[in-house]
Amino acid sequence: MEIKRMASSSSSGLTFKLHPLVIVNISDHYTRVKSQLNPPPLTSTSATVNGVENQQQAPRVYGCVIGVQRGRTVEIFNSFELLYDPSTHSLDRPFLKKKQELYKKVFPHFYILGWYSTGSDAQESDMHIHRALMDINESPLYVLLNPAINPTQKDLPVTIYESELHVIDGIPQLIFVRSSYTIETVEAERISVDHVAHLKPSDGGSAATQLAAHLTGIHSAIKMLNSRIRVLHHYLVGMQKGDIPCENSLLRQVSSLLRRLPAIESEKFQDDFLMEYNDTLLITYLAMFTNCSSTMNELVDKFNTAYDRHSRRGGRTAFI
Amino acid sequence: MEIEEKQAEVIDHFVKQVSAQKGSALGSVFVEATSHPSLFAFSEILAVPTVAELEGTDNSVHLEMLRLFAHGTWSDYKRNSGKFPQLVPDQVLKLKQLTVLTLAETKKVLSYDQLMRELDVTNVRELEDFLINDCMYAGLVRGKLDQLQRYFEVQFAAGRDLRPGQLGSMIQTLSNWLATSDNLLVTIQDKIKWADTMSELDKKHRKELEDRVMEVKKAVSVKTASRPILTSKGSMKSTLNLVE
Numbered sequence: 001m002e003i004k005r006m007a008s009s010s011s012s013g014l015t016f017k018l019h020p021l022v023i024v025n026i027s028d029h030y031t032r033v034k035s036q037l038n039p040p041p042l043t044s045t046s047a048t049v050n051g052v053e054n055q056q057q058a059p060r061v062y063g064c065v066i067g068v069q070r071g072r073t074v075e076i077f078n079s080f081e082l083l084y085d086p087s088t089h090s091l092d093r094p095f096l097k098k099k100q101e102l103y104k105k106v107f108p109h110f111y112i113l114g115w116y117s118t119g120s121d122a123q124e125s126d127m128h129i130h131r132a133l134m135d136i137n138e139s140p141l142y143v144l145l146n147p148a149i150n151p152t153q154k155d156l157p158v159t160i161y162e163s164e165l166h167v168i169d170g171i172p173q174l175i176f177v178r179s180s181y182t183i184e185t186v187e188a189e190r191i192s193v194d195h196v197a198h199l200k201p202s203d204g205g206s207a208a209t210q211l212a213a214h215l216t217g218i219h220s221a222i223k224m225l226n227s228r229i230r231v232l233h234h235y236l237v238g239m240q241k242g243d244i245p246c247e248n249s250l251l252r253q254v255s256s257l258l259r260r261l262p263a264i265e266s267e268k269f270q271d272d273f274l275m276e277y278n279d280t281l282l283i284t285y286l287a288m289f290t291n292c293s294s295t296m297n298e299l300v301d302k303f304n305t306a307y308d309r310h311s312r313r314g315g316r317t318a319f320i
Numbered sequence: 321m322e323i324e325e326k327q328a329e330v331i332d333h334f335v336k337q338v339s340a341q342k343g344s345a346l347g348s349v350f351v352e353a354t355s356h357p358s359l360f361a362f363s364e365i366l367a368v369p370t371v372a373e374l375e376g377t378d379n380s381v382h383l384e385m386l387r388l389f390a391h392g393t394w395s396d397y398k399r400n401s402g403k404f405p406q407l408v409p410d411q412v413l414k415l416k417q418l419t420v421l422t423l424a425e426t427k428k429v430l431s432y433d434q435l436m437r438e439l440d441v442t443n444v445r446e447l448e449d450f451l452i453n454d455c456m457y458a459g460l461v462r463g464k465l466d467q468l469q470r471y472f473e474v475q476f477a478a479g480r481d482l483r484p485g486q487l488g489s490m491i492q493t494l495s496n497w498l499a500t501s502d503n504l505l506v507t508i509q510d511k512i513k514w515a516d517t518m519s520e521l522d523k524k525h526r527k528e529l530e531d532r533v534m535e536v537k538k539a540v541s542v543k544t545a546s547r548p549i550l551t552s553k554g555s556m557k558s559t560l561n562l563v564e
Contacts, residue, residue, distance in 0.1 A: 212515040219508045226501045233494040240487050248363045249324045249331075252479030255486065258493050259425055259477055266429075 016141070016160055016181035017075040020189045022065060022116075023158055025079045026145045029061045030118045034147075058147065060084070062091060062117050062129070065143055066103060066110045074141070075184060076113055078103075090132050091115065100136075114141030120148060122161055122176045130163055131174070139163065142176060156183075323360065323459050323478045330359045338368045346371065347382040347405075354389050355410035360418065360460070362390040363481035381405050390481040393419040395438060413454060420455050424477035432470040444470075 037059060062084045067076040080099055083092045096112075103110055115133055117126065122144055133140040139162060146157035161176040168175070185193070198213075232254060238244045239251075334353045338346060353359060365371060366386060385404045388397060394415050397404060407415065416439050423430055423438060432444060441447045448465060451472065455461045462476040 212512045212519075215508055215512045215515065219505060219512065222501055222505055222508070226498065226505065229494060229498050229501065233491065233498055236487065236491050236494060240491060248361065248367075248481065249328065251482050251487070251490075252361060253324055254479070255425075255482060255490060256477055256479035258490055259479075260475070261493065261497065 013072060014162070014179070015073050016179055017073065017184040018143075018158070018160070018181045019067075019075070019077050019184055019186065020193050022076055022079045022143070023145070023156065024192075026061070026063070026116050026118065026143070026158075027147070029063060029081050030059070030145070030147050033059050033061050058118075060118055062115065064091075064096060064099070064112055065114050065116050065141065066107075067113045068109050069111065069113065074113060076141070076143070077110060078107075079116060079143075082115070084129075091129060112136050112140075114143065116143040116145065118145045118147050120146050122159075127163075127174060127176070130176075134163075323358075326358050326459075327361055330356060331361060331364050334359070335364055335368055338365055339370055342370055342373070344379050347379055350382050350386050351408065351411070354386070354414055355408060357410075358458070360414075360421075360478065361481055362386055366390060366481075389415065389418065391483055393422050393438065394440065395419070398440075416450070417454055417458070417460060418480060420451070421460060421477055421480050424461060424474045425480070428474050430472045430474065432472065435472065 061081065063079050063081040065076050065079045067074065067078070069075075080103070082096060082099075084090075085092060100112060112133070114137065115129060117129075122142065126142060130140060130142055142161040142163075144159050144161065146159075148157070150157070158181075160179045160181050162179050163174045164177050165172050166175050167173075235244070236251075236254065239246055334349065334356075337349050341349060350365075353362070353365060371383065371386070381404060385407075388404060389411075392415075397407070397415060419438055420435070423435070432447060435451075436442065436444075436447055439447070439450065441450065444467070448467075451461075451465065456463075460478045461474055463472060463474040465472055
């Protein structure tokens with residue numbers, strides 16, 4: 001196990017904005033490669049760097065991230081895949097150049113900001129790749145996605161590393177330092193992320209139907225509101241008892257907030273609400289009726305054909 | 321809450337001024353404070369000890385005026401105009417704005433007639449101008465003006481200084497709100513459970529139905545296999561249809 005030398009936070013002062021498209025691209029790449037590795041696993045893309053074999057068939061995928069840098073803000077918009085050449089420990093340069101030219105034609109403002117890979121932690125060998133990219137971008141970024149699914153984890157398993165020159169044991173060395181980032185979404189990305197999020201209820205609760213999933217969403221929203229009101233209530237009670245010094249500005253804000261209640265008690269609201277409720281009930285009733293009548297119709301037809309002994313002979317016709 | 325942010329600096333400034341001076345000089349500071357266009361909160365100034373000293377002295381009229389601005393309305397001023405010093409036009413405007421805030425405290429829908437009465441304006445145009453320019457653009461209130469029904473619907477109103485008893489009622493309102501949301505949470509949870517149980521029942525029912533159909537199919541096919549093949553064509557067709 002090689003020693004991973006990393007500082008805990010970066011000091012370059014750059015703010016990073018990551019778009020969801022990049023995360024989806026990386027995870028898609030990883031999933032594709034992993035599912036294509038049917039047993040026996042041919043480790044063509046799994047990294048065997050420094051002799052560390054990934055026994056759990058978790059292939060490492062590599063690629064480039066591109067985006068825009070404006071002043072101190074770095075915004076990562078998109079990414080594309082690259083092949084890793086284990087023999088030379090570097091990424092496929094001619095392909096990279098070709099892709100870069102193609103992207104430049106469509107997005108003239110995008111530059112290569114760095115590269116990405118999957119895994120649980122940054123490794124020493126990644127520094128080689130990092131250094132190799134330094135001729136395109138003097139301070140490239142390393143985006144790392146951890147593909148292990150951890151149900152208790154609340155944040156995204158994505159970390160962004162920068163490289164910094166630190167003096168360790170008297171030798172100036174480049175090490176990876178972790179940086180914080182924010183997620184920035186374009187409207188199109190928001191729609192797709194929203195769609196994916198609604199496919200399955202989030203907290204793993206057993207919400208079998210769509211109705212239950214919808215209600216669960218509302219439930220969690222109200223729970224959050226409830227906890228906030230509870231905090232306010234506690235604060236005011238404390239102020240009344242005298243434990244906390246009275247802060248007038250806050251009290252004014254709370255009073256203005258409370259004046260907005262009751263929020264939905266006007267007569268007009270009741271009218272509209274009841275009308276809509278009645279409409280929904282009527283439509284459901286109508287649908288039920290149609291269903292019933294069609295089932296009856298089928299039943300009668302079957303009955304007729306089943307017990308239809310005296311038809312076509314004039315005189316009595318069958319049941320209906 | 322932008323009003324609070326805008327006011328914070330002004331409040332600090334005046335509190336410093338008030339604590340630095342005493343006695344009759346405070347009177348002029350009060351006049352300045354109450355005419356300031358973005359200051360609507362006076363309880364901080366009232367809390368400064370030098371201000372409380374004014375109680376009972378000759379300058380208590382100024383203190384009364386400050387209290388009027390903190391908690392009172394324009395009608396209070398008109399009723400007891402003897403007790404208060406003469407107000408400059410800026411202060412008049414300020415007091416009227418604060419009156420609108422007080423009215424918005426009790427009802428969400430304010431009729432034009434009531435507003436015109438409280439604010440001493442005679443025509444609707446003036447009233448609307450006052451509401452739009454001095455109340456809405458200042459950020460004090462947000463709402464909709466309904467001219468046909470002569471209502472002003474308040475959606476948001478900034479808070480005034482708290483009267484001593486108001487804290488208790490606010491706590492009461494908050495606890496009511498908490499109770500309602502707790503009940504609502506329980507109801508939603510019940511509904512979720514109901515939806516789940518209904519879908520379970522539905523699935524079971526469907527499965528039972530299919531099982532029965534399978535059984536009947538098997539029974540009929542056994543019967544037709546064991547029957548002699550010389551049955552009439554009609555009854556053969558009819559049994560098949562029944563199974564379908």
